[in-house]
Amino acid sequence: MEIQMSSPLGRAHLSHLPQRPPINLSFQDLSYTVSNGKVSKFILRSINGEFRSGQLTAILGPSGAGKSTLLNVLAGYRVLGASGVISTNGNPRDVNLFRKLSRYIMQDDLLQPLITVQEAMLMAADLKLGDNLDRAKKTVVVEEIIQLLRLNKARNTVTENLSGGERKRLAIALELVNNPPVIFLDEPTTGLDDVASSTCVSLLKRVARGGRTVICSVHTPSARLFSVFDQVYVVADGRCAYQGTSAGVVPFLQEIGLPCPTTYNPADFIIEVSSGEYGSHVDKMVQGVENGRCQRWKSYAIEEYQYGEEEIEQLNTEVIEKHNYHYESTGYQQFKVLARRMVLQTFRNRGYLWLRFSMHLFIGTIIGSLFTNIGFDGSKTLYNFGFCFACILAMLYTPMMPILLAFPTEVMLIKREYFNRWYGLKPYFAAMVVSRTPATIFFTLIYLAIVYPATAQPMELTRILMFVSTCILVALVAESMGTVISSTLSIVNSMFVGPVVTVPLMLLSVYGIGNGDDPPPIIWKMARACSFMRYGLEGLIVAIYGDSRADLVCPEDVDYCEYKNVKYFVKLMGMSQVCYWFDMCMLFVMLLTLNLVAYYLLRQRLSPNYAFRAIKLIGRFIKNRMNSSH
Numbered sequence: 001m002e003i004q005m006s007s008p009l010g011r012a013h014l015s016h017l018p019q020r021p022p023i024n025l026s027f028q029d030l031s032y033t034v035s036n037g038k039v040s041k042f043i044l045r046s047i048n049g050e051f052r053s054g055q056l057t058a059i060l061g062p063s064g065a066g067k068s069t070l071l072n073v074l075a076g077y078r079v080l081g082a083s084g085v086i087s088t089n090g091n092p093r094d095v096n097l098f099r100k101l102s103r104y105i106m107q108d109d110l111l112q113p114l115i116t117v118q119e120a121m122l123m124a125a126d127l128k129l130g131d132n133l134d135r136a137k138k139t140v141v142v143e144e145i146i147q148l149l150r151l152n153k154a155r156n157t158v159t160e161n162l163s164g165g166e167r168k169r170l171a172i173a174l175e176l177v178n179n180p181p182v183i184f185l186d187e188p189t190t191g192l193d194d195v196a197s198s199t200c201v202s203l204l205k206r207v208a209r210g211g212r213t214v215i216c217s218v219h220t221p222s223a224r225l226f227s228v229f230d231q232v233y234v235v236a237d238g239r240c241a242y243q244g245t246s247a248g249v250v251p252f253l254q255e256i257g258l259p260c261p262t263t264y265n266p267a268d269f270i271i272e273v274s275s276g277e278y279g280s281h282v283d284k285m286v287q288g289v290e291n292g293r294c295q296r297w298k299s300y301a302i303e304e305y306q307y308g309e310e311e312i313e314q315l316n317t318e319v320i321e322k323h324n325y326h327y328e329s330t331g332y333q334q335f336k337v338l339a340r341r342m343v344l345q346t347f348r349n350r351g352y353l354w355l356r357f358s359m360h361l362f363i364g365t366i367i368g369s370l371f372t373n374i375g376f377d378g379s380k381t382l383y384n385f386g387f388c389f390a391c392i393l394a395m396l397y398t399p400m401m402p403i404l405l406a407f408p409t410e411v412m413l414i415k416r417e418y419f420n421r422w423y424g425l426k427p428y429f430a431a432m433v434v435s436r437t438p439a440t441i442f443f444t445l446i447y448l449a450i451v452y453p454a455t456a457q458p459m460e461l462t463r464i465l466m467f468v469s470t471c472i473l474v475a476l477v478a479e480s481m482g483t484v485i486s487s488t489l490s491i492v493n494s495m496f497v498g499p500v501v502t503v504p505l506m507l508l509s510v511y512g513i514g515n516g517d518d519p520p521p522i523i524w525k526m527a528r529a530c531s532f533m534r535y536g537l538e539g540l541i542v543a544i545y546g547d548s549r550a551d552l553v554c555p556e557d558v559d560y561c562e563y564k565n566v567k568y569f570v571k572l573m574g575m576s577q578v579c580y581w582f583d584m585c586m587l588f589v590m591l592l593t594l595n596l597v598a599y600y601l602l603r604q605r606l607s608p609n610y611a612f613r614a615i616k617l618i619g620r621f622i623k624n625r626m627n628s629s630h
């Protein structure tokens with residue numbers, strides 16, 4: 001791809017992208033408060049400011065000054081607790097509309113694992129551009145952005161192997177795909193060396209020159225890097241301590257009686273002054289720029305640039321497409337791309353696949369050898385019951401534990417992509433369920449292929465199908481239960497809650513067994529009905545012993561086989577009234593319900609509604625009360 005270089009920053013022509021209106025972002029009297037129980041803490045204090053399109057703005061300040069909070073509030077990531085007016089192009093901002101036009105690249109640059117840069121970019125193009133562009137044009141878009149962000153050499157590298165700088169640049173490249181007019185970046189240079197930081201900031205400037213508003217928080221930039229920023233916004237103790245060009249910092253400080261030593265980096269100096277290292281001068285600085293209202297330094301020694309020379313054509317207001325602000329791709333297209341991505345990642349995750357395969361092989365071999373040839377043995381009927389219970393336990397833990405471990409991290413990734421409007425939650429959830437189900441079925445079959453013949457269960461097609469279907473359904477329900485638990489909890493909490501929740505379900509599944517058909521008290525009957533393992537256990541027993549199975553064989557060396565008659569045994573277990581299809585329906589209903597609950601919890605995690613926020617606030621209140629009563 002030929003890139004024409006016509007300016008010091010280089011002109012990167014981006015063709016085929018949807019055209020968006022340039023957006024100037026301003027805010028007046030912006031405050032942000034958090035309340036921890038009784039105490040309220042002011043993090044931003046009535047600050048003002050303006051960030052213009054076509055410019056790269058750095059938010060600087062000492063640690064804890066409120067830089068990330070300002071970015072979060074402006075990006076709409078934190079809304080509760082914020083007050084003041086935020087305007088876009090002079091009009092009050094519609095936060096929902098703004099979210100559709102802006103992108104937020106967070107500090108932790110989480111990227112989808114196991115896909116290459118090129119694949120990640122193409123998938124982002126498929127998700128974000130839908131069918132508006134054909135494959136050839138999408139490839140051109142991707143190619144141009146790869147060139148713009150100098151990712152050419154890394155195009156075939158999988159994301160885990162990228163360097164820190166490449167990761168940051170890929171995170172930016174992915175968000176550029178549908179040409180957002182406003183881009184927020186939280187500390188894009190953190191963890192990068194001087195050269196990589198400088199490359200990253202220069203590229204951001206090129207991105208800004210396309211008419212985009214680019215705002216990033218930065219930690220102590222070098223003097224050279226500092227001079228690259230068009231505008232600098234300094235936050236000190238939640239207030240604006242300077243707003244203007246980087247060249248204006250020294251004269252501003254001079255004017256308020258704080259001359260910057262000639263050998264000193266102005267960025268370091270203003271941060272040190274803001275953090276109170278040379279005495280309390282913050283009030284003076286805040287007054288000097290009227291807490292962000294003063295416009296005087298915004299044009300100080302401004303480096304003129306010609307829009308015409310740059311790639312402004314993408315954002316020319318006169319030719320803005322009649323874009324709708326909804327997703328560019330349909331739900332079905334998103335589903336297809338996401339399912340493809342998930343399947344690709346599953347296949348490439350060889351280590352995990354081998355681990356899961358070996359785990360099923362190992363458990364299958366252990367259970368198979370523990371219960372060898374007991375299926376037709378009249379003296380081992382109780383052991384066979386134990387085998388069925390062991391199958392249920394295996395189908396509970398083997399699919400659930402990997403989800404408890406992996407899904408909390410996945411949620412963080414979804415959060416970033418969802419917030420930046422890559423896709424809707426429905427297509428994502430559907431793709432997740434559809435892509436992981438075949439693997440679960442496959443591994444369940446591997447386990448059953450070992451244990452079923454090894455334990456000499458009846459080789460009748462109907463019974464085999466019933467046994468297999470029950471195990472698969474139990475595994476799918478367990479997997480969904482893992483998703484419910486890990487959709488709101490961290491890895492540590494999920495790993496704790498998962499096994500704790502399953503123990504009562506396990507106990508309930510065998511409660512009352514051995515009492516024949518006498519029904520347990522109604523309360524226990526109801527509790528037992530909640531255990532999906534109970535339905536699974538009944539399903540397995542009916543599969544191998546139901547439908548008038550002939551008496552089992554009593555070995556010659558055994559005098560008396562009490563449970564040789566399976567009908568008698570099933571009655572004793574309290575399962576003579578069991579209807580296999582009812583149990584399967586119940587398992588299916590539970591599978592559906594758990595998936596709906598997982599979807600609901602995930603949705604609330606990504607964009608909580610008022611009821612959910614209220615529940616969270618009540619929870620926090622109770623926690624605070626408990627803490628204060630100690």
Ligand SMILES: Nc1ncnc2c1ncn2[C@@H]1O[C@H](COP(=O)(O)OP(=O)(O)OP(=O)(O)O)[C@@H](O)[C@H]1O
Pocket residue numbers: 034041043061062063064065066067068069070
């Ligand atoms: N939810 C919260 N509850 C209590 N305090 C908070 C909360 N969020 C932020 N803070 C506090 O607000 C202040 C500003 O935080 P913020 O993350 O915006 O700082 P920062 O300038 O980005 O710092 P750094 O450069 O170290 O990342 C900090 O003192 C932080 O402890």
